[in-house]
Amino acid sequence: MKVSRQDHYTDTIRGGVLRDTPQRRHVYDLLRDEHSHPTATEVFLRAKKGMPSISLATVYNTLETLVACGLVKQVHVDREPTRFCPNLEEHGHFVCEHCSRVFDIDLAAERSQQWSLPAGFTITHHEISLRGICADCAKSEIQNPKSEIR
Amino acid sequence: MKVSRQDHYTDTIRGGVLRDTPQRRHVYDLLRDEHSHPTATEVFLRAKKGMPSISLATVYNTLETLVACGLVKQVHVDREPTRFCPNLEEHGHFVCEHCSRVFDIDLAAERSQQWSLPAGFTITHHEISLRGICADCAKSEIQNPKSEIR
DNA sequence: GATTGATCAAGAATAATTCTAAATCGAGAA
């Protein structure tokens, strides 16, 4: 529902000193509508369709702002380009080594704090990333197998 | 014990087509002796002490080779420079946001496969990285608090 | 000793991201 999305964006953006600019709204809406975990460059390319004048620097700035606001999350896969994710729920990511798609993985809430840390350590953030083969690719592998995965 | 270390290195390196070169042995020994998860550049700087002629390119090549052999693992922390780790046990990493040190975190074996994946997905690899404040920094924070963590 | 393929070294190239500096914009003050 569009209303609550706009509200969350508006509340968060307007709550601070930040301005609700066309660029920010455009990038945010774009991210909310896609669940493909785009990179900054991909966001830039998609953003240009509806706003041809937007610059890559603005996309980087905007994404940084949205992350700082907590409106989107960064996803890191090895040292590949950072991806951005509008899913604010507790979750990890699965990257298919064959098609490179990134999938959200639900993390059972009860497991999230069960790390056996040494005494005195405090967690502020965690990132779980899994690699492997997704169901689609596993299926097509069976039909036309190729050994050169990766 | 030095013997088993050398054996593991030797077995692995000699098992394939790979040569046991002074550079490779030097870098490997260096990594085994430190548990500080150095970056390629840090490995390079340390390696130069015992082998002044070694080049950064060789360090990169060597690390890549050792990773491919399974003798060391890569550690990724966001998009920071890749770090290298001689701990082959199943483990994750904790990065202190204050001192930037990286700590190995034991992952209870029974937990390692408990991800609730969609049907048909296969995991080949996973990386768990936690962020927070380590015990040392938590202690010194109490003594002279600074709000500008990060 | 010659050959051959692996390895090494130096520096160029790449690519994601950040920085810089100037132009523009927008909200509130006058």
Next chain:
DNA sequence: TTCTCGATTTAGAATTATTCTTGATCAATC
């Protein structure tokens, strides 16, 4: 409305980790 000032945007330069290229070197085998 017009002014002002700080936030934002933009283009392009700069940074930085890493990879690539190319020629030199080395070590095992012929």
